[in-house]
Amino acid sequence: MLSITDARGRILALLRPTGAEIVPLGEAAGRVLAAPVISRLTQPPRDVSAMDGYAVRADDAAAGARLRVVGIAPAGHPFGGAMGPGEAVRLFTGSVVPEGADCIVIQEDATEADGIVTLRERGLPGRHVRGAGLDFAVGDELLPAGRVLTARDVGLAAAANHPWLSVHRRPTVAILATGDEIAMPGEPIPAGGIVSSNSHALAAFVRACGGVPVILPVARDDREAIAAAADAAARADLLLTTGGASVGTYDLVQQGLSDRGLALDFWKIAMRPGKPLMFGSMGGVPVLGLPGNPVSAMICALLFGRPAIERLCGLAGDAPPREPARCTVALAANDHRADHLRAVLARGEDGMLEVTPFGPQDSSMLRRLARADAVVLRAPDAPAVAAGAMVEVIRLAACGL
Numbered sequence: 001m002l003s004i005t006d007a008r009g010r011i012l013a014l015l016r017p018t019g020a021e022i023v024p025l026g027e028a029a030g031r032v033l034a035a036p037v038i039s040r041l042t043q044p045p046r047d048v049s050a051m052d053g054y055a056v057r058a059d060d061a062a063a064g065a066r067l068r069v070v071g072i073a074p075a076g077h078p079f080g081g082a083m084g085p086g087e088a089v090r091l092f093t094g095s096v097v098p099e100g101a102d103c104i105v106i107q108e109d110a111t112e113a114d115g116i117v118t119l120r121e122r123g124l125p126g127r128h129v130r131g132a133g134l135d136f137a138v139g140d141e142l143l144p145a146g147r148v149l150t151a152r153d154v155g156l157a158a159a160a161n162h163p164w165l166s167v168h169r170r171p172t173v174a175i176l177a178t179g180d181e182i183a184m185p186g187e188p189i190p191a192g193g194i195v196s197s198n199s200h201a202l203a204a205f206v207r208a209c210g211g212v213p214v215i216l217p218v219a220r221d222d223r224e225a226i227a228a229a230a231d232a233a234a235r236a237d238l239l240l241t242t243g244g245a246s247v248g249t250y251d252l253v254q255q256g257l258s259d260r261g262l263a264l265d266f267w268k269i270a271m272r273p274g275k276p277l278m279f280g281s282m283g284g285v286p287v288l289g290l291p292g293n294p295v296s297a298m299i300c301a302l303l304f305g306r307p308a309i310e311r312l313c314g315l316a317g318d319a320p321p322r323e324p325a326r327c328t329v330a331l332a333a334n335d336h337r338a339d340h341l342r343a344v345l346a347r348g349e350d351g352m353l354e355v356t357p358f359g360p361q362d363s364s365m366l367r368r369l370a371r372a373d374a375v376v377l378r379a380p381d382a383p384a385v386a387a388g389a390m391v392e393v394i395r396l397a398a399c400g401l
């Protein structure tokens with residue numbers, strides 16, 4: 001059976017980022033830049049004052065100097081002419097510094113009366129002047145392609161006069177739940193059946209990862225029904241299936257999709273929960289076949305679906321970030337499959353992050369998954385450890401789960 005790292009590598013190797021689309025700046029936060037943002041202007045465009053006060057020549061600006069105020073230039077209203085020796089211009093924060101001036105004396109250090117300003121402090125060359133291009137110049141690359149746009153980035157792009165940005169199209173992710181026992185929430189539930197939590201949990205997760213989910217109708221445990229449902233995903237960037245991935249007589253997802261040309265890349269990985277994970281490509285659409293058990297489906301979505309969607313969005317598709325934590329209980333030796341124990345986090349008295357796994361860890365237990373803050377990673381064949389040992393965890397909410 002494949003390791004988690006190898007499986008993720010094989011998934012990512014098959015995926016290409018979506019093409020670009022143009023979006024208004026107001027909708028760009030959180031999107032991935034498809035082209036660098038190049039500044040369309042120089043900021044500030046001219047030398048401007050950083051303070052409210054007087055533009056003067058540093059050569060004239062001795063303490064006690066008396067200078068003639070020849071104009072007033074509020075921000076947005078530059079002084080028309082050049083400023084000569086012995087002269088000053090009244091300025092405000094953001095005002096253009098007039099030609100001939102090279103320093104600002106703040107108004108707290110000056111007194112104006114009858115058109116004359118008397119300086120109490122000496123002015124120094126360049127003092128309180130923001131030089132043209134201090135922030136950036138026209139033609140500068142301000143943001144690289146492949147960056148997830150933050151609110152700060154949006155501000156920078158706006159400052160550089162970009163009303164529109166080129167970003168990767170959000171990938172469309174089709175979600176197909178399979179099984180005779182499955183009903184959608186609110187529908188009649190077959191005898192002994194179960195409501196499809198997977199469809200909606202996956203849809204929410206896809207959205208959190210930057211994709212656009214499309215929930216397909218549930219397909220029955222029937223080869224032709226699964227093949228027909230797959231047709232609906234023909235234009236998706238990724239198809240996620242759940243259920244029917246294992247070895248049972250009615251686990252027909254592989255057969256159904258094979259009828260539509262599925263080329264299987266791998267099936268089964270050395271992990272728990274989620275052993276029967278399947279990956280392949282069907283008519284150019286990558287297909288990630290998740291197990292039906294709700295916890296297995298979501299853990300596989302975290303470890304493989306999230307990087308896949310991120311790769312489609314134009315990002316690297318990194319593994320979910322891990323961090324160290326102190327485990328409050330002893331852990332038994334692990335078998336050959338990497339394990340992911342659902343657990344809660346807290347801070348110890350010494351401030352260290354502490355993690356406590358739940359007792360039973362069955363892959364059907366959604367309430368526990370919802371209550372968990374993190375999963376504890378157990379490597380294949382990890383030895384038993386005593387309470388207090390350091391382990392690695394993945395935080396769930398931080399990953400969108």
Ligand SMILES: Nc1nc2c(c(=O)[nH]1)N[C@H]1C(S)=C(S)[C@@H](COP(=O)(O)OP(=O)(O)OC[C@H]3O[C@@H](n4cnc5c(N)ncnc54)[C@H](O)[C@@H]3O)O[C@H]1N2
Pocket residue numbers: 177178179181182194195196197198199242243244245246247248251273274275276290291292293294296363
């Ligand atoms: N003999 C073996 N049996 C099983 C093995 C195995 O290796 N040998 N693997 C087990 C493991 S591990 C898992 S995980 C499951 C995965 O099975 P499937 O992917 O084929 O899933 P189903 O059998 O269709 O369903 C499993 C379980 O999950 C429920 N389910 C299915 N779809 C949904 C949904 N959309 N929302 C909520 N719950 C769903 C379904 O009713 C079943 O209870 O196989 C083990 N068996």
Ligand code: MOO
Pocket residue numbers: 271272273274275276291293296363
């Ligand atoms: O791997 Mo299954 O996902 O153990 O329940």
